[in-house]
Amino acid sequence: TSESGYAAVLGNHSSEGRSFRIVRWTAGSSGTPASVPFAWVSDRLYRIRFRGRGADLMAKVWEAGTAEPVDWMATANDTTHAAGRVGLFGQNTGRQFASRAAFGTEALLAPALPA
DSSP states (O other): OOOEEEEEEEEEETTTEEEEEEEEEETTEEEEEEEEEOOOOTTOOEEEEEEEETTEEEEEEEETTSOOOSSOSEEEEOOSOOSOOOOOOOOOSSSOOOSOOOOOOSSSOOOOOOO
8 A cells, every 4th residue: 555654553463462552654564653551441432642743753541531631651753754634544343433533733723521
């Protein structure tokens, strides 16, 4: 495929166990500019905030109904894709994976989602 971009991924990765990662994919290949351990629990809802400003990538995750962390949890500087568009995708594993989404730009912050 010729699709390219970045994603904030919460998952169970064979080499790292349960973790939160910033993933880069380019024309069918992928890399992981940042990865942090995150002991997520099945059947709980989580919120993810992902920000890209030029080459600076920042992401955080927290359980729905709890306070958003002040600090970014995963950060990277990656110049592979310094410009582009925002999108949302998910993998359906038989569970609800994205019930609501909000997007913002540099000039317009994403609106707060209801609890």
